Amino acid sequence: MKRILALLLSLATILTVFAGCGSSSSDTKGISASIASEPASIDPSLNKSLDGGTYINCAFEGLTTYDKEGKIVPGTAEKWDVSADNKVYTFHIRKDAKWSDGKAVTANDFVYSWKRAIDPKTASDYAYYLYFIKNGEAINTNGADINTLGVKAINDNTLEVTLENVCPFFTEIVAFPTLVPLREDVVSKNPDKWTLDPKTYIGNGPYVLTSWKHSSKLVFEKNENYWGKDTIVAPKIEWLLMNDTNAILGAFKNKQISFARNIPHDEMPAEKAAGNLQILPQLGTYYLALLNTKAPFDNPKVRKAVSLAIDRNYITEKVRKSGETPASGFVPYGIADVSQSPDFRTKGGDFYSVKPEDYQKNVAEAKKLLAEAGYPDGKGFPKVTYGLSTGAGHEAVAEAIQQQLKTNLGIEVEIQAQEWNVFQESRKNGLFDIARDGWVGDYMDPSTFMDLITSNNPQNDSKYKNPAYDKAIADAKKETDPAKRMQLYHDAEKLLMDEAGVAPIFFYTDPIVIDKNLQGYVVTKLGFVYLNWASFK
DSSP: OHHHHHHHTSTTOEEEOOOOOOSOOHHHHOEEEEEESSOSOOOTTTOOSHHHHHHHHHHOOOSEEEOTTSOEEESSEEEEEEOTTSOEEEEEEOTTOBOTTSOBOOHHHHHHHHHHHHOTTTOOTTGGGGGGBTTHHHHHHHOOOGGGSSEEEEETTEEEEEBSSOOTTHHHHTTSGGGSOOOHHHHTTSTTTTTTSTTTOOOSSSEEEEEEETTTEEEEEEOTTOTTGGGOOOSEEEEEEOOOHHHHHHHHHTTSOSEEEOOOGGGHHHHHHTTOEEEEEEEEEEEEEEOTTSTTTTSHHHHHHHHHTSOHHHIIIIIIOSOOEEOSSSSOTTOOSSSSSSOHHHHHOOSSOOOGGGHHHHHHHHHHHHHHTTOGGGTTOOOEEEEEESSTTHHHHHHHHHHHHHHHHOOOEEEEEEOHHHHHHHHHTTOOSEEEEEEEOSSSSTHHHHGGGSTTOTTOTTOOOOHHHHHHHHHHHHOOSHHHHHHHHHHHHHHHHHTTSEEEEEEEEEEEEEOTTEESOEEETTSOEEOTTOEEO
16 A cells, blocks of 8 residues: 555656546536635745645746746746756746736746745745845845845746755745735735735636635636647636535535535445445655644653554545545655655654554553653643644544544543634644644655654644754755755654654545546646646546
8 A cells, every 4th residue: 555655656757638528628617626715825935735826827927938848848948058067047938928907928027036035024924935046045034134034036038946955856846826926016915815806816827817706706717818828728727715624525416516525424325336436656755743842742751652653544534534544653645765665754764653453552651651641541631732724534543543542541632613714823833732733745855754743843843853853854955965965854753753743643545526528737746736637527
C-alpha cells in the first residue's frame, strides 16, 4: 500500500480524465462544482487554504503554471534564464500577457505583489515562500528594508530574481498562488475589500470573476484577454460554496454539480459501487496540533502519550474509509529523498509502529509516559478542548479520538466545532488544547512540510518551538550537497517526532465524486483543481 501510494505521488503524478459519454455540453452550460464552503479570502497575499488557492488560480496566473500532465510549464513568463551559480533567475514576460481589463502585465506587477506579501504589515501566512528570495526572511522577521528584496524589474517584460540560496524547485514556487502578479493601482485603492467586488477583482488568469454570492457561489467566466484563451475549454465555472456534506452529495445526485469533494464518508462505498467515486492520491498529512505552549501539552511526555494512544488504523479503516494510510511520521510518502526511490518517508522510517498488532504496545507505552508526566491513569489530568471545523468528516475522527483517549488514558475531551473561517482564526490564536490540522504540500520537497513547524511560521498551529529544529531547517536551506541536505531534514523530523510537537494521524487521499460524463478535469498532486479543460461528452 505504501509503495503504491509513493508511486502514485511521484513528481508527475496528476489525474486528468478523458472518459465517459453523454449529451451535456460545457459549450453552453459550463461546469458546476463544490470543493469547500465560503473562502476566508481570495486575496493572493492573504489566502491560506487549498480551496482559496484553486479559486485564485482561476483568475490569476504566475510566472509558471501547471499543464494537463502536471508538469511545470511557462505561464505569464514565456521563458527564463538561470545563472551559472543557479541563484539568479531572469523571467521574460509574454508581450501578450494582459490583465482582464486589457492592460499589459508588467514585471513591476510581480515586484509589487511579492513586496506586498513579504511585508510584515500584510501578515501573509505564506510570506515564508518568499524566504527563498534574497533578504526575504530578513524583511519579514527582522525589519530589513523591503526594497532590498531580491527582485527587480529590468524593464516591463523582464523580471530578475536573486535567491538567498540555491533552490532546485524554484520554478514550482513561482507557480504558487501567493506569487501571482497584482495591480498596485487596483489593490492600493481598497486593500481590504478589492477582492469582494468582481469589478475590482482584476486578474491575469484564464477566467474572470463575474459573481460572488457569499456563502452561495463564485462564478468565473472565460477571460477573453488571457494570452492562452484559445486553450480554455469550459466557458464558465461555478463553484458552489457548501459545508454540509449531505447537502453536497444531494447536489451531486440532483445534478446541480458535476464534481465534488467532502461527501459523507459513510456514503463513499455506495458512491464507489455506483462508479461515481474516485479516490485520488494527495500529498498531505492530517494531524493534530497539540498546543505546546500551555499545560498539559507543554510536556513532551503528555504529547507523546496522546499520540501513541490513538488507533490510526481504526480511524482510516472504520471512520474515514477513503484509502488513507496511517501516518508514522510527518512527511508523507511520495516526496523524493536524494533519489526518487526510496522516497523520504521510506528512508526516514516509522517513528512508532502503525501495525494493528502493535497498537496495544503503543497504549501501554502511552500509559507509562502519562504516569511519568504526573497523571497515572489520567488522574489529575484537566479536561481538554479539541477544536475542529464542521463538515468533511472531522467530527467522526474527533469522536473516535475522544473515545480512545478516554478509554486508554482516562483523559476527558470536549469537542468544539466551528465554521471553517472562524475555526482557522481560533486555531491560529491557540484557543484549543488540541486542534484538527492538516497540510497538503505545495511542491515536491520535504521543506514544504518541515518549514511549517519552524518557530516563526504563522501556520505553526501547535506553537512547537525548538532551536535545534530551527537550526536544522536553516542549515538545510543553505546546504548544497543533496545527501547532507536530506539528512538535515531527517534529523529535524526526528526532533519533531521525538517530542511529539504534532501528532500525525493519516496521510491524505482525495475522494471526489465526479459525473461519469465529465472529461478533461485535472486534480494536481498538491490538491488544486483545474476545470479549465473540462467538458461533457
